[in-house]
Amino acid sequence: MKRYSALELIRQGLGGHRGWDRVWRKPEPKPSYDAVIIGGGGHGLATAYYLAKLHGMTNIAVVEKGWIGGGNSGRNTTIIRSNYLFDESAAIYNHALNLWKGLGQELNFNIMMSHRGVLNLAHDEGEMRQLKRRVEANRLNGVDSEWLDAKEVKNFCPSINISGDIRYPVLGGTLQRSGGVNRHDGVVWGYARAADALGVDILQQTEVTGILTEAGEVTGIETTRGTIRTPKVASVTAGHTSVMANMLDIRLPVESHPLQALVSEPIKPILNCVVMSNAVHVYCSQSDKGELVIGAGIDAQLSYTQRGNLDIIEHQMASLMELFPIFSRLRMMRQWGGIVDVCPDASPIISKTPVKGFYVNGGWGTGGWKATPGSGHVFADLIAKDEPNRIAAPFAIDRFTTGALVAEHGAAAVAH
């Protein structure tokens, strides 16, 4: 892999930029691999990268039915934070946050990581108490978190409306200064390039149509480009987790819903941090291009269409107007939906399954992006060793039988 650097940019510039390598190869599928990862999103490519880099498993493939990063990796609002309430969640999301900090350097790819701070607003007494509790829980877990009163919120984020006249006035909020946003394509391409350089085959436009087993063990997959033999299959397919598990008659506690987002026309810098409000129900940040990136809750119905309903967006816009009347004349440019698979306890599934050699990473619901490096890191560990590590263990499927749920609905940025 040719390293990207300022010097290399100048050198290639002098040559008319004709000497750059392809960022990743376009290989033909081999007849067999040591492991196959289904799903070429951020989580899947991160899993492949860490499998190759940390566990020496370089004879592996990532299969993707569309193009890499074309699913939820390309459809989320890229918000990074780790201020979750419970120990189990703090462990995995903070693990991810720590990896985010050095990821651009590690991958030698500009992921445009911006630790600009994430505000979670409180609009009533109950929410204030709950968020203050979360600040203390976060601090005990080593997650950076602090409480700001309304004036301090206004100082940190001057464009916000803290007037007492609105229906749900801003009473205060929590701030995670290490939180922020990054560039989704940069992360996907960075992981893909680094994994490819370690020998991982990235097979795009290759759809899995079946998973082969013998005597309760995985032996391979059927794809639209032929059969691939492998003893280990790892599903990292976000909204389609149930579809993959159904191929092996494994029942999962997830439901897939559309989650919509939209962006405004680009404007000059006005919003310096990420603002999230559970009660008023919207989250918003400004991209480096100047567009406001806005999201809120899921559509209630189960769907795989990657489209949602207009009333959800109307509600989202009304909420944004309440917090930022200054945005009232902005036009919205694009709107889209992704399919998120939501677990009953709003925590992910990172687990072995009853079928030996079949692993599931999914159920991230509405908050998977922030976990990308941490999720890939611990999932690679699980696939390589066939045992979950300390961070992954609480997220096994059997928690729905034992009752040891990690109920994180309260820490979702907005209610779903």
Place this chain on the structure above:
Amino acid sequence: MFVIDCPNCGPRDQSEFTYAGEAHIARPTETENMTDAEWAEFVFMRTNTKGLFAERWWHATGCRKFFNMLRNTATDEIHAVYRIGETPPKVTANLPATPAGEASIGSGNDAVKIMTRDEEAAS
């Protein structure tokens, strides 16, 4: 946005309705003999079908009655509305050719749609 044909009130905007999840999950009897795994199956496990799916809706701002609906979750087409206790009617739906594929209309997945066009051009 959906227009849902409520069996009691007629066609209304979806925003009047509340989604109530997968239909035809019967509450178990003899619960005192159930294992934890059986409880998990009843309480948590869901079919999460991509394709023709029977689900419950509640007309929250209308008649306030529950009813069942048959919808294609790969296209969002509504195929039938029927009352609680009735069996779902037989319908034909536009289903994806493969388990994870996309139907010919109704999908917002451009990555897969473009692949299909390329394939068409090549064939």
